[in-house]
Amino acid sequence: MTTAMAESAVGGSPPGAPARDTRRRTGRIRRIGLPYLLLLPALLLELLVHLVPMATGIVMSFKELTQFYIRDWGTAPWSGLDNYKVSVDFSAPVGQALLHSFLVTVGFTLLSVGLCWLIGTAAAVFMQDTFRGRGLLRALFLVPYALPVYAAVITWVFMFQHDNGLVNHVLHDQLGLTDKPSFWLLGDNSFVALLTVSVWKGWPFAFLIVMAGLQNIPKELYEAAALDGAGMWQQIRRITLPSLRPVNQVLILVLFLWTFNDFNTPYVLFGKTAPEAADLISVHIYQASFVTWNFGAGSAMSVLLLLFLLVVTGVYLVLTSRGRRTADV
Amino acid sequence: MSRSVKSPFAMSRSPMAPPRSFLWSRRIFLTLLTGFVLVPVYVMVSSSLKPLADVTGKFRWLPSGLTIRPYIDIWSTVPLAKYFVNSLIVAGAATVCSVVIAVFAAYAVSRYHFRGKRVFTVTVLSTQMFPGILFLLPLFLLYVNIGNATGIALFGSRGGLILTYLTFSLPFSIWMLIGYFDSVPRDLDEAALVDGCGPLGALFRVVVPAAIPGIVAVAVYAFMTAWGEVLFASVMTNDTTRTLAVGLQGYSTLTDVYWNQIMAASLVVSVPVVAGFLLLQRYLVAGLTAGAVK
Numbered sequence: 229m230t231t232a233m234a235e236s237a238v239g240g241s242p243p244g245a246p247a248r249d250t251r252r253r254t255g256r257i258r259r260i261g262l263p264y265l266l267l268l269p270a271l272l273l274e275l276l277v278h279l280v281p282m283a284t285g286i287v288m289s290f291k292e293l294t295q296f297y298i299r300d301w302g303t304a305p306w307s308g309l310d311n312y313k314v315s316v317d318f319s320a321p322v323g324q325a326l327l328h329s330f331l332v333t334v335g336f337t338l339l340s341v342g343l344c345w346l347i348g349t350a351a352a353v354f355m356q357d358t359f360r361g362r363g364l365l366r367a368l369f370l371v372p373y374a375l376p377v378y379a380a381v382i383t384w385v386f387m388f389q390h391d392n393g394l395v396n397h398v399l400h401d402q403l404g405l406t407d408k409p410s411f412w413l414l415g416d417n418s419f420v421a422l423l424t425v426s427v428w429k430g431w432p433f434a435f436l437i438v439m440a441g442l443q444n445i446p447k448e449l450y451e452a453a454a455l456d457g458a459g460m461w462q463q464i465r466r467i468t469l470p471s472l473r474p475v476n477q478v479l480i481l482v483l484f485l486w487t488f489n490d491f492n493t494p495y496v497l498f499g500k501t502a503p504e505a506a507d508l509i510s511v512h513i514y515q516a517s518f519v520t521w522n523f524g525a526g527s528a529m530s531v532l533l534l535l536f537l538l539v540v541t542g543v544y545l546v547l548t549s550r551g552r553r554t555a556d557v
Numbered sequence: 558m559s560r561s562v563k564s565p566f567a568m569s570r571s572p573m574a575p576p577r578s579f580l581w582s583r584r585i586f587l588t589l590l591t592g593f594v595l596v597p598v599y600v601m602v603s604s605s606l607k608p609l610a611d612v613t614g615k616f617r618w619l620p621s622g623l624t625i626r627p628y629i630d631i632w633s634t635v636p637l638a639k640y641f642v643n644s645l646i647v648a649g650a651a652t653v654c655s656v657v658i659a660v661f662a663a664y665a666v667s668r669y670h671f672r673g674k675r676v677f678t679v680t681v682l683s684t685q686m687f688p689g690i691l692f693l694l695p696l697f698l699l700y701v702n703i704g705n706a707t708g709i710a711l712f713g714s715r716g717g718l719i720l721t722y723l724t725f726s727l728p729f730s731i732w733m734l735i736g737y738f739d740s741v742p743r744d745l746d747e748a749a750l751v752d753g754c755g756p757l758g759a760l761f762r763v764v765v766p767a768a769i770p771g772i773v774a775v776a777v778y779a780f781m782t783a784w785g786e787v788l789f790a791s792v793m794t795n796d797t798t799r800t801l802a803v804g805l806q807g808y809s810t811l812t813d814v815y816w817n818q819i820m821a822a823s824l825v826v827s828v829p830v831v832a833g834f835l836l837l838q839r840y841l842v843a844g845l846t847a848g849a850v851k
Contacts, residue, residue, distance in 0.1 A: 262669065266664055267661070270727070277692065277727065279680075281691075284695035284699060285691060299701065299705065347590065350586060365587065365591065367835055368591065373834075374830060374831045374834035375830075377786075378787055380597065386604065386819070386820065387597065392612060392614060392816070394600055396616075401615070436842055439842070460579045461576075461579065496787060510689070518792060523694055527694055527695070530688070530694065533688060534687060538683075
């Protein structure tokens, strides 16, 4: 369908026009060259900011690229697969730390995406009908999403302070739930802190997308269900949630990739070196590269991370498209 | 405000009155959620109006005395105005560049068939899922090397930072705009071509005007992401090119953390984007829908 349309869209010489032949010829040249001409700036920039850096990154991962070679990395000696071997040698400190960081990231991502999805969906479903104050709430709910990451997260840093933070004040002084004020940005609690901030910041995106998805559900479905005597909860369970399936498939993949790759939140929350319990992979690689100045190892870890993401995305796409196909039949 | 917020979703679902259990669940859930959302916002606003003693001692819900001192001091404790300008230039330029380039690319993909189209779209889509850290290390080294070899200072310059911001804003813009252009009926630009417009005429006279909401959405989104970006800014800037993302760290010294000033500055840098977002969110939601919910 699109081919026919595109063909007719380009061959645009009006019938009976003078010098029809030459026009048609230039039209043909244009037809071949024009798309590439339009793409040229994008292609050049893609090359510059994505393809060349990626190729460089892969080359770097095979080099012994420590602080001595940073000024002229071309001269760094080749190290073959050493960087990869070190990264995946789980009995040695570097590999162990990477594996730990990877597992923390997976756990964190699953929890954060799950909670964001749950809260976002619940909020969207509850706000599907109009009620007083709905518009105001909707605008309010988008604020965490619109705030710049560093401004929002730095506020949470303040709230998590040991001596002068709101969280300890409420939990310890006001509610008496803890024996003594806790440290939130150090030790095991840091995972909870990170998760809280990530969910606070991330759920409105799920809310936005699900709300948009709800629009596409035909009203007649609800009317028919209501006529058949289905109550509100039944309508949500039998119509709303199943209808959201295609939306959810995209939403969850996007949330997963964003959360998994997130650097801004942990970096503002903890700084260059995150506590062990909240050592997300992006910060871990950053630390390996810019704090310990081992770019070779950092690149190898980046490539491994990329391979993992590609595999996960591929498997996810295959699974969901299979689900969709059987659902259609 | 409330009117523009309401309209895109102003639809009623069910003709029946909702049962009590539903109404109560809704009330409880939405109240809790509003609290969760608002507490940090309240902390930000109230702390920005507190004297320093209030924010260094035990947390207090209410300030002991209101002061606008932090809002005056923020500009002198760190060169906030300079960071503000830097952020504005970098985020603005990255937005303009990526949107303009993406308009051409998306038009080509949406309206023409050509060899390599699939490779191009798949590349664009996949670079969106790559972690920023993947591009940061090589770009850092490339900039250092180019600087050494040619004397062009990319590393630490605004231009270099703008270029790195294209790593995320360009693929996003292209991807969203393809979705948007696809939703503009082909008949419209075909008619323009028949009427004697060239392909560029059709693009700028028909397709772009019809897709303005989408283009606005993409621009807002690109600007927001660039405005909030921390990773590249923390590595690729120096004293003169530092953006807000890095500059806000300047309010904590070895001895003191000026929390009231940090909160005031956070509020000041947030207001423009939050206001812009809330004003334009109708377009943004429509744009995200066109891109994501297809």
